[in-house]
Amino acid sequence: MASNSLSFQTLQRLPYYLDYLREVETENVSSTSIAAEFRFHEVQVRKDLASVSRLAGQPRKGFATQALIEDIEDILGYGHIDEAVIVGVGHLGTALANYTGFGKYGLKIVAGFDIRIEHADCLNGLPLYPMDRLDPVIREGGIRLGIITVDGAHAQSICDQLVEAGVEAIWNFAPVLLQVPEGVIVQNENMACALAVLSHHLRK
Amino acid sequence: MASNSLSFQTLQRLPYYLDYLREVETENVSSTSIAAEFRFHEVQVRKDLASVSRLAGQPRKGFATQALIEDIEDILGYGHIDEAVIVGVGHLGTALANYTGFGKYGLKIVAGFDIRIEHADCLNGLPLYPMDRLDPVIREGGIRLGIITVDGAHAQSICDQLVEAGVEAIWNFAPVLLQVPEGVIVQNENMACALAVLSHHLRK
DNA sequence: TAGATTGTTAATCGATTAACAATC
DNA sequence: TAGATTGTTAATCGATTAACAATC
Numbered sequence: 001m002a003s004n005s006l007s008f009q010t011l012q013r014l015p016y017y018l019d020y021l022r023e024v025e026t027e028n029v030s031s032t033s034i035a036a037e038f039r040f041h042e043v044q045v046r047k048d049l050a051s052v053s054r055l056a057g058q059p060r061k062g063f064a065t066q067a068l069i070e071d072i073e074d075i076l077g078y079g080h081i082d083e084a085v086i087v088g089v090g091h092l093g094t095a096l097a098n099y100t101g102f103g104k105y106g107l108k109i110v111a112g113f114d115i116r117i118e119h120a121d122c123l124n125g126l127p128l129y130p131m132d133r134l135d136p137v138i139r140e141g142g143i144r145l146g147i148i149t150v151d152g153a154h155a156q157s158i159c160d161q162l163v164e165a166g167v168e169a170i171w172n173f174a175p176v177l178l179q180v181p182e183g184v185i186v187q188n189e190n191m192a193c194a195l196a197v198l199s200h201h202l203r204k
Numbered sequence: 205m206a207s208n209s210l211s212f213q214t215l216q217r218l219p220y221y222l223d224y225l226r227e228v229e230t231e232n233v234s235s236t237s238i239a240a241e242f243r244f245h246e247v248q249v250r251k252d253l254a255s256v257s258r259l260a261g262q263p264r265k266g267f268a269t270q271a272l273i274e275d276i277e278d279i280l281g282y283g284h285i286d287e288a289v290i291v292g293v294g295h296l297g298t299a300l301a302n303y304t305g306f307g308k309y310g311l312k313i314v315a316g317f318d319i320r321i322e323h324a325d326c327l328n329g330l331p332l333y334p335m336d337r338l339d340p341v342i343r344e345g346g347i348r349l350g351i352i353t354v355d356g357a358h359a360q361s362i363c364d365q366l367v368e369a370g371v372e373a374i375w376n377f378a379p380v381l382l383q384v385p386e387g388v389i390v391q392n393e394n395m396a397c398a399l400a401v402l403s404h405h406l407r408k
Numbered sequence: 409t410a411g412a413t414t415g416t417t418a419a420t421c422g423a424t425t426a427a428c429a430a431t432c
Numbered sequence: 433t434a435g436a437t438t439g440t441t442a443a444t445c446g447a448t449t450a451a452c453a454a455t456c
Binding site for chain 3: 059
């Protein structure tokens with residue numbers, strides 16, 4: 001019934017549901033079967049689906065698979081391309097820039113920046129620019145998503161420049177917590193945080 | 205006062221606290237100042253510190269900086285090296301294997317595996333092996349942490365092999381939810397989940 | 409002493425789970 | 433009809449925040 005606000009948690013489960021729905025060959029699919037697949041609680045799945053599906057589920061039948069796929073794709077913005085810039089073209093930045101799989105998530109990296117770049121260049125088809133081109137490239141392209149793969153010491157300054165140029169969402173791989181103004185969202189991908197959980201488990 | 209069970213959330217904030225504490229030059233540090241630095245709620249910081257610090261904080265002074273650093277390093281297992289293997293040496297796997305920064309988190313990647321490797325080889329000092337060496341290398345080395353960077357279709361099977369060989373913690377970069385037995389922990393690093401949150405924000 | 413800071417107990421909040429009625 | 437499945441309302445749970453007493 002497609003409410004207008006989705007919980008953070010629900011959003012992160014949607015890509016898993018989508019993968020499963022695409023594999024399923026049947027016309028309908030039940031929340032029960034999805035829950036069984038992922039070992040989720042079936043009410044949790046039902047609530048998730050209720051909040052994204054435009055069509056209500058039908059007793060005894062479940063949800064129309066194809067309609068559900070389209071509803072989730074819509075919410076996740078697949079099919080509609082979001083253009084992004086990446087700042088910091090070291091090991092990780094290069095790996096991300098070279099990764100060809102983002103297309104299916106509706107993400108296209110259109111430019112890379114790095115303090116070590118002095119003249120416009122190209123890396124496997126990705127245009128690379130020196131830092132002073134950051135603002136005009138973002139403004140002129142109407143880019144709304146920035147990926148930060150510089151080291152921690154420079155991340156906040158890069159973040160400020162991205163926001164100043166008009167970026168509204170930041171995917172941050174630097175190990176710092178960025179301060180951003182209201183309306184800008186940051187998704188942190190901090191290896192140290194992930195490792196904290198794993199290491200602590202091993203230490204017990 | 206160092207309780208024995210830390211919340212998942214608290215654990216993930218510890219690396220940030222640690223960075224800040226290492227920068228601070230004063231003998232003592234207050235939860236108030238840490239909260240201000242990260243714009244956290246000060247009671248949250250105080251509770252986090254209470255659950256990791258062996259020494260109680262002192263009114264008007266705060267916590268002993270050095271003691272707190274050591275307590276957090278202990279809990280995160282820095283200083284004690286965890287050896288890990290990485291399975292899947294494509295773009296991402298190579299980037300992780302080449303990343304030199306894990307040492308400071310107490311992580312050392314000691315071997316790489318890939319179905320495309322037919323004979324023992326070496327990549328920037330990292331020994332690479334064919335898949336049939338996975339079990340003996342893990343068993344003989346007593347390796348407890350496995351990193352999965354293969355594609356989604358193979359991840360569960362690799363996961364099963366890692367667990368069978370004795371791995372107790374898995375860092376999963378494949379876009380699937382792995383099923384593991386009790387006692388084994390999985391930390392998911394799913395690009396699609398992260399992007400779900402960012403894309404949805406842009407779509408509003 | 410006054411005031412900064414700690415630690416604790418209770419209230420709030422968001423997400424998950426339980427219980428159950430509605431429907432095809 | 434019986435039973436699988438949906439959707440909703442209430443209870444639980446974990447984490448955060450508020451309120452406040454204790455201490456140097």
